[in-house]
Amino acid sequence: MLLSIKNLHAxxxxxxxxxxxxLDVNQGEVHAIMGPNxxxxxxxxxxxxxxxxxxxxxxxxxxxxxxxxxxxxEERAREGIFLGFQYPVEIPGVSITNFMRTAVNExxxxxxxDPLGGGAFLKLMEEKKKLVxxxxxxxxxxxxxxxxxxxxxxxEIFQMAMLEPTLAILDETDSGLDIDALRxxxxxxxxxxxxxxxxxxxxHYQRLLDYIVPDFVHVLFEGRIVKSGTKELxxxxxxxxxxWIRKEQEGKGIAG
Amino acid sequence: MQGQLVIMESDPDNIINEVTQSxxxxxxxxxxxxxxxxxxxxxxTVRYISLKKNEPEFMLEYxxxxxxxxxTMKLPEWAHLEIPPIDFRDIYFYAAPKKxxxxxxxxxxxxxxxxxxxxxxxxxxxxxxxxGVAVDAVIDSVSVKTTFSETLSKYGIxxxxxxxxxxxxxxxxxxxxxxxxxxxDNYYASLNSAVFSDGSFCYIPKGVRCPVELSTxxxxxxxxxGQFERTLIVADEGAYVxxxxxxxxxxxxxxxxxxxxxEIVAMKDASVKYSTVQNWYPGDKSGKGGIYNFxxxxxxxxxxxxxxxxxxxxTGSAITWKYPSCILLGDNSVGEFYSxxxxxxxxxxxxxxxxxxxGKNTKSTIISKGISAGKSNNSYRGLVRISKNxxxxxxxxxxxxxxxxxxxxxxxxxxxxxxxxSSIVEHExxxxxxxxxxxxxxxxxGMNAESAIGLIVNGYAKEVLKQLPMEFAVExxxxxxxxxxxxxx
Ligand SMILES: Nc1ncnc2c1ncn2[C@@H]1O[C@H](COP(=O)(O)OP(=O)(O)OP(=O)(O)O)[C@@H](O)[C@H]1O
Ligand SMILES: [Mg+2]
Numbered sequence: 001m002l003l004s005i006k007n008l009h010a011x012x013x014x015x016x017x018x019x020x021x022x023l024d025v026n027q028g029e030v031h032a033i034m035g036p037n038x039x040x041x042x043x044x045x046x047x048x049x050x051x052x053x054x055x056x057x058x059x060x061x062x063x064x065x066x067x068x069x070x071x072x073x074e075e076r077a078r079e080g081i082f083l084g085f086q087y088p089v090e091i092p093g094v095s096i097t098n099f100m101r102t103a104v105n106e107x108x109x110x111x112x113x114d115p116l117g118g119g120a121f122l123k124l125m126e127e128k129k130k131l132v133x134x135x136x137x138x139x140x141x142x143x144x145x146x147x148x149x150x151x152x153x154x155x156e157i158f159q160m161a162m163l164e165p166t167l168a169i170l171d172e173t174d175s176g177l178d179i180d181a182l183r184x185x186x187x188x189x190x191x192x193x194x195x196x197x198x199x200x201x202x203x204h205y206q207r208l209l210d211y212i213v214p215d216f217v218h219v220l221f222e223g224r225i226v227k228s229g230t231k232e233l234x235x236x237x238x239x240x241x242x243x244w245i246r247k248e249q250e251g252k253g254i255a256g
Numbered sequence: 257m258q259g260q261l262v263i264m265e266s267d268p269d270n271i272i273n274e275v276t277q278s279x280x281x282x283x284x285x286x287x288x289x290x291x292x293x294x295x296x297x298x299x300x301t302v303r304y305i306s307l308k309k310n311e312p313e314f315m316l317e318y319x320x321x322x323x324x325x326x327x328t329m330k331l332p333e334w335a336h337l338e339i340p341p342i343d344f345r346d347i348y349f350y351a352a353p354k355k356x357x358x359x360x361x362x363x364x365x366x367x368x369x370x371x372x373x374x375x376x377x378x379x380x381x382x383x384x385x386x387x388g389v390a391v392d393a394v395i396d397s398v399s400v401k402t403t404f405s406e407t408l409s410k411y412g413i414x415x416x417x418x419x420x421x422x423x424x425x426x427x428x429x430x431x432x433x434x435x436x437x438x439x440x441d442n443y444y445a446s447l448n449s450a451v452f453s454d455g456s457f458c459y460i461p462k463g464v465r466c467p468v469e470l471s472t473x474x475x476x477x478x479x480x481x482g483q484f485e486r487t488l489i490v491a492d493e494g495a496y497v498x499x500x501x502x503x504x505x506x507x508x509x510x511x512x513x514x515x516x517x518x519e520i521v522a523m524k525d526a527s528v529k530y531s532t533v534q535n536w537y538p539g540d541k542s543g544k545g546g547i548y549n550f551x552x553x554x555x556x557x558x559x560x561x562x563x564x565x566x567x568x569x570x571t572g573s574a575i576t577w578k579y580p581s582c583i584l585l586g587d588n589s590v591g592e593f594y595s596x597x598x599x600x601x602x603x604x605x606x607x608x609x610x611x612x613x614x615g616k617n618t619k620s621t622i623i624s625k626g627i628s629a630g631k632s633n634n635s636y637r638g639l640v641r642i643s644k645n646x647x648x649x650x651x652x653x654x655x656x657x658x659x660x661x662x663x664x665x666x667x668x669x670x671x672x673x674x675x676x677x678s679s680i681v682e683h684e685x686x687x688x689x690x691x692x693x694x695x696x697x698x699x700x701x702g703m704n705a706e707s708a709i710g711l712i713v714n715g716y717a718k719e720v721l722k723q724l725p726m727e728f729a730v731e732x733x734x735x736x737x738x739x740x741x742x743x744x745x
Contacts, residue, residue, distance in 0.1 A: 049700050053692070073699040083700050089693045093715030102711055103701035110702070142715065159701065 001062075002027045002198050003048075003167055008059035010047045017043045019223035020059070025167070028195040032209055032234060033202045035220035036242045041202045042086050044220065045169045049083040050076050063167070078110040080166030084156040084173045086202075091143040096155065097125065099143050100162050107163065128161040132188040149176035157188045164192070169200040174208040186211030206238035221245055299323060302450050309419055312426055322439035322449030329443045408468070413497075414459040415470055418486050421457035428459055432490050436519035436556045436583070444515040444577075445552040452486035452517070460495035460526075469725050471500040485516035491526035493559065498529040500728055512537075514573075515550045524559025524586065529567070531724050533732050536572035538603045541630075546574025546603070553580035557589030557615075565592035566609065567723040569732040574603060579637065581610035584618035584646070591620040594720040598713075598736060599632030599664070608638040608669075613646035613679070622653040625717045627736075628664035635667040640681055642674045649679040657687040658716050660709065710737030 003025040010018040017040045025031055033041055047054050048061065050073040061068040068076060091099065104124075105115040116124065125139060134154055144152050153173050160168055170189070174182055189199065189212050201212060209217075209231060217234045219227040221242070226249060227233065302323045306316040408415050414425060422429050439449035460466050491497055501518075514536070522528050530553075539546025549572075555564035566580035582591030593609035611620035620640065628634040640651045657666035668685050690712050698708035714721065714733050721729050721736075 049696075051696055072704075073696065074702050074704050077700050077702040085697065085700075089691070089697045091694055091697070091712060091715055093718035094711055099698075099701070099711065102703055102707055103698075106704065106707060107702040163701065 001025070002064065003068075004062040005048075006060050006062075008044075008047065008061060009057045010043060010054045011057055012043075012054050016057070017054070017223055018047065021220075021223070021225055023218065023225060025198050025200065027166075027198055028193075029216065030193070030199045030201060030212060030214045032212075032214035032217045032231075033200060033220055034204065034217060034234065034237055039220050040223045041220050042171055045083055045086075045171045045200070045202060048076075048167075048169060049073065049081060074106070075110075077163075078107045080197075082160050082163055082165030082168045084153075084160060084168065084170040086171040086175070088144045088147075088152045088156055090145045090147075092145050094143050096139045096141065096143055096158075097122075100125065100159065103159075104162060124162070128158060131161050131191055132158045133184045134158045150178060150181050153177055154181060154185065157185050161188060161192060164197075166197050167200070168192075168197065169202070171202045172204065173201075174203050174205060182208065183211060206234045209234050219245060221249060297451070305451055305453065309422070311422055314426070314430055315422055318434065318439070319450050322446050323451075325440050326443070326446035326450055329446055332443050408466075411464050411467065412461040413464060413466055414457065416457055418452070418455040418457050418488065421488070425457070425459070428490065429457070429488070432488055432519070432521055433486075434519075436521060436554045437517050437552050442552060444550040445517050448484045448486060448515050448517045448552070452484040455486035455488075455516070457487070458489040458497065458499065460491045460497045462492045463494040464492075465495070466497040469498050469500055483512070483514045483516070485514075485518075487516070487518040488521075489519070489528060489530070490521045491523060491528045491562075493523045494525040495523070496527045498725060499531070500725060501530070501532045512546075513548045513550070516552070518551070518553040518580075520553075520555030520564055522555065522557050522559070522562035522564050522589075525561045526559065527563040527565075528555065529565045530555070530580070531728055532566075532568040532570075533724075533728055533735060534568065534570045534572050534576075535735055537574075538572050539574040539601065541601050547572065549573035549576045549578065551576075551578040553578065554583065554610075555581070555591075556583040557586050557591065557618075559589075560586040560615070561588045562586050563590040563592070565590075565594070565723070567592075567594040567720065568596070568607075569717075569720070569724070569735065570595070570597040570605060570607060571735050573605075576603075576605040576607055578605075578607045579609055581612070582620065583612045583614065584620065584649075585614045586618075587615040588617045588619075589615055590618070593620075593622045593624070593638075594723045595624045596627065596717040596720045596732075596736070597625070597634055597636075598627045599629070599634045601630040601632060603630075603632040605633070606635045606637055608636045610639040611641070611651055613640075613642040613649040613651070616645065616647050616649070618646055618649045620649075620651045622651070622655070623719055624653075624655045625720055626655070626657040626666050627660065627713055627716070628657070628666050629660035631663045633665045633667070635669060637669040637671075639671040640673070640683075642676060642679045642681065644675040647676050647678045649676075651679075651681045653681075653683045655683075655685045656716070657685075658713065659687065659689050660713075707737075713737070 001024055005021055005023045008018055008021040009016060021044060033044070035041055043054060047056060048068070050071065056069055063081070064079065071079065101121050104121065108115055129139060132154065138151060138155065144155060147155065153176060156173060173185060177185060186208065193199070199212070201208065201214065203209070214231055214234070217229050217231060218225045219233070219237065226245060299320065302319050303316065306319055414421070416424070434449065437445050439446050458470060489497065489499060518530070520528050520530060534549070536547035536549060537545065553566070557564055564582050568580060570576055570578070576597070580593060582593070584591050591611050593611070595607060595609070597605045597607050599605045608624065609622055611622065613620065622638055624636045624638070626634040626636055634657065636655045638653060638655070640653065642649045642651070653670060655668050655670065657668065659666055666687055670683050670685070672681050672683065674681055690709060694712055695705060695708050698711060699705065703711070714736055717736060721732055724732055
């Protein structure tokens with residue numbers, strides 16, 4: 001198993017957001033995570049990536065057989081965890097080329113590999129840019145600075161292609177994309193899918209899942225995964241919304 | 257492992273503290289035989305220096321006038337700095353390497369010295385091959401080696417030590433020395449005028465575009481030696497020169513005083529670009545030791561359409577007090593000031609510029625980026641004065657401060673005086689912190705906190721760094737990261 005989350009509780013400033021998440025992800029799988037706004041999807045992604053503002057109060061996360069919660073943010077990244085941000089930040093004055101080169105070489109160093117020279121690096125960039133159909137001028141600009149919403153998301157996919165993660169968590173990468181961009185992004189993901197890596201795709205829209213076909217769909221509701229199923233569950237959610245889930249939960253509450 | 261330590265800190269300030277506590281990486285002492293002037297300062301010291309250097313009478317006169325004036329002056333107190341009292345009786349005012357030979361080739365140069373340059377990664381060996389950079393290496397106070405001067409002389413360019421200039425070009429020295437920074441200018445400039453030991457002299461004749469970047473590496477070497485560099489650059493009509501000054505110093509326990517004076521004269525249609533990377537020993541993590549850097553740098557755009565551009569990257573020194581300035585006398589002349597100043601631990605920097613607009617249609621641009629970490633203090637102090645006659649003049653100033661952590665300080669003191677109605681002065685100032693979001697983003701991509709901060713800071717300073725000549729820019733980028741990072745083992 002690649003990732004195993006058991007009874008994960010996490011809070012921020014004393015407020016509990018994740019209230020017992022349990023989820024297993026195997027290599028070669030795509031998991032879609034859906035759920036209403038503010039239920040903790042991004043929080044789950046952040047906690048897996050190691051964001052320090054969240055306190056993990058209970059539970060465990062095992063990744064590649066290791067206690068993930070003990071690793072530093074950058075160590076998790078170097079071990080192959082990638083987070084495609086819902087809101088990528090701007091880093092003024094730092095070109096994507098420079099940014100990526102620093103990242104790639106630090107990861108290589110961690111793996112005991114020599115740094116990539118300028119030529120080899122640029123070649124790699126060209127290759128990956130083509131893969132995700134990134135227009136060439138974007139890579140010369142400062143990281144996310146002045147990028148449109150869609151450009152930011154494409155840039156996340158490009159970075160994912162560069163870093164070839166083992167576990168990629170894409171947090172609403174489809175939001176703000178036009179139809180063509182959506183296809184490009186989805187194609188990028190599909191091209192990067194192998195039997196050895198896995199994806200967690202957070203989305204609000206079934207549409208994305210037409211392109212990236214998930215093995216499992218989970219519904220995150222008020223800090224818990226309350227329903228899991230196959231891709232048909234996404235269609236059902238699209239059709240019925242979340243009300244029936246809410247009712248079901250309330251029913252459970254009464255019953256319990 | 258470093259990374260693990262970092263994650264345990266939930267407070268981003270702590271992460272920053274950790275990575276900003278690095279030791280100075282260029283701390284080493286070169287063991288070169290040195291000859292000292294008697295310790296302390298008196299008229300005799302001044303005479304001794306002048307005599308040792310076999311100077312013409314006018315120089316001794318100049319020095320004595322400056323010295324007598326200096327005696328009447330008081331230590332300046334207005335800068336936003338805390339300066340421990342300096343005992344001028346306890347300073348060697350002159351230290352020259354004993355072997356004052358002229359070298360024909362590098363094999364004749366003291367191997368210790370060459371080793372020093374090797375450690376700095378700027379070996380003359382390399383530099384010689386690296387055509388395009390002429391190095392006037394100043395160790396302590398006397399020029400030891402000048403390269404490329406033959407090539408330069410083909411163009412009629414004079415690039416030599418100040419001592420040589422005084423001997424070989426006394427008329428030029430007499431005409432221009434003190435013409436931009438008079439010996440009465442300020443406490444440290446007066447002191448410098450009295451006791452300056454050496455420095456660089458550069459003259460670009462009419463219509464000549466200097467084909468190489470002129471570069472001088474300064475080093476302070478002997479313990480307790482006050483260093484008084486004197487630099488004079490004259491660009492005659494239509495001339496162009498790009499001049500680079502860079503320095504690192506060995507680690508010392510005692511504070512070392514450095515009070516340089518740099519003067520630039522740009523005649524009609526001339527253009528001078530002066531770039532500095534300053535990396536003197538800043539003191540240790542607790543604030544002990546370090547260089548006091550009290551510099552007077554000033555240029556005058558004498559003729560119309562002339563231009564002077566200062567670019568500085570200040571990472572070193574315990575205390576920095578420095579305001580490279582432009583007097584825009586000629587009509588349509590242009591002054592520029594691009595600065596990055598980094599302070600860490602207990603460093604204090606008070607730096608900025610003065611743009612004095614006297615001619616019509618004169619333009620000035622000020623871009624200042626202050627970066628403070630640790631318990632340091634970083635101040636921008638700038639004066640923009642547009643006189644009554646400087647009609648249709650313009651200034652644009654942008655002063656940004658970046659704070660790393662919450663124990664440091666950033667201060668901006670812009671003084672603006674506009675005496676006519678047709679001129680426009682714009683001033684923008686921002687203060688920011690490296691956001692936790694930016695750090696997390698970088699770390700999520702596999703970078704440790706140190707590289708992340710290095711990257712973000714370099715991005716922040718980019719507008720200034722891109723003004724530097726290529727070979728300097730690379731060095732400066734490394735320096736910015738080094739001065740903020742902990743050494744990763
Ligand atoms: N830094 C923070 N400080 C305080 N509350 C926070 C913080 N981050 C998240 N929260 C809260 O945690 C809850 C879950 O937020 P999260 O971003 O995980 O939701 P989400 O499921 O990703 O929602 P969306 O679909 O809108 O992206 C919300 O109530 C949010 O306000
Ligand atoms: Mg979210």
